[in-house]
Amino acid sequence: SSELTQDPAVSVALGQTVRITCQGDSLRSYYASWYQQKPGQAPVLVIYGKNNRPSGIPDRFSGSSSGNTASLTITGAQAEDEADYYCNSRDSSGNPYVVFGGGTKLTVL
Amino acid sequence: QVQLVQSGAEVKKPGASVKVSCKASGYTFTGYYMHWVRQAPGQGLEWMGWINPNSGGTNYAQKFQGRVTMTRDTSISTAYMELSRLRSDDTAVYYCARENIAVNNWSVNWFDPWGQGTLVTVSS
Numbered sequence: 352s353s354e355l356t357q358d359p360a361v362s363v364a365l366g367q368t369v370r371i372t373c374q375g376d377s378l379r380s381y382y383a384s385w386y387q388q389k390p391g392q393a394p395v396l397v398i399y400g401k402n403n404r405p406s407g408i409p410d411r412f413s414g415s416s417s418g419n420t421a422s423l424t425i426t427g428a429q430a431e432d433e434a435d436y437y438c439n440s441r442d443s444s445g446n447p448y449v450v451f452g453g454g455t456k457l458t459v460l
Numbered sequence: 461q462v463q464l465v466q467s468g469a470e471v472k473k474p475g476a477s478v479k480v481s482c483k484a485s486g487y488t489f490t491g492y493y494m495h496w497v498r499q500a501p502g503q504g505l506e507w508m509g510w511i512n513p514n515s516g517g518t519n520y521a522q523k524f525q526g527r528v529t530m531t532r533d534t535s536i537s538t539a540y541m542e543l544s545r546l547r548s549d550d551t552a553v554y555y556c557a558r559e560n561i562a563v564n565n566w567s568v569n570w571f572d573p574w575g576q577g578t579l580v581t582v583s584s
Contacts, residue, residue, distance in 0.1 A: 380567060381567045381568075381569075382567055382568045382569075384569070384570035384571065386505075386571070388505075393555060393574040393575065393576055393577050394505065394555070394557075394571075394574055395574070396570055396571065396572040399560075399568065399569075399570035399572075400562060400565075400568040400570070401568075405572060435504075437504065437505050439505075439570075439571070441567070441569060447510075447519050448507065448519070448521060449495065449507045449510075450507065451497070451504060451505040451506065451507055452504075453504045454504040454505070
């Protein structure tokens with residue numbers, strides 16, 4: 352099955368811009384979706400498709416994709432953005448599976 | 461509003477089975493695939509499989525084949541995930557999540573909403 356690779360941890364200064372990346376062969380065929388998870392809570396969708404935000408997600412969250420890499424960008428990171436972020440896509444190995452990245456812990460300094 | 465509500469925490473002994481429920485409301489239950497994802501303590505998200513609530517068809521991650529069974533009861537808009545022959549490393553929070561697919565673009569899918577999670581603890 353396919354795999355999605357994320358950096359385990361990223362930090363950003365308050366108010367600055369941070370990019371979280373996700374790499375995998377499946378991203379050449381399928382769009383990634385991104386989820387924010389805070390301690391003790393269920394994941395919450397923040398970006399899906401080319402660059403779509405569900406209602407209620409601040410516009411400082413954006414997504415992009417190029418080749419085998421999808422990115423989640425937070426422009427003007429806030430303290431409340433500190434969380435784990437997971438990418439996800441369909442599996443491109445021919446199985447009707449789904450894959451998740453290992454997650455990125457974002458620290459806002 | 462669209463919502464998934466899961467059953468409560470469970471404590472099981474090794475070798476036992478557990479069945480977690482996920483009750484959907486606010487949308488047509490049979491119109492969306494339901495997926496199950498688990499998260500061991502301090503670990504990432506792990507996809508387990510999906511069920512098509514309309515047909516009852518299922519697809520399971522290879523890791524869980526033979527141990528997991530996903531079912532549904534359309535009369536009460538509820539999906540179930542049963543995991544058998546439990547081991548200590550099955551201790552995790554189990555989530556259900558509704559899959560959404562973009563109209564006319566199967567390459568765009570996303571999970572929303574998610575259930576609140578069900579903690580399953582396997583301990584002797």
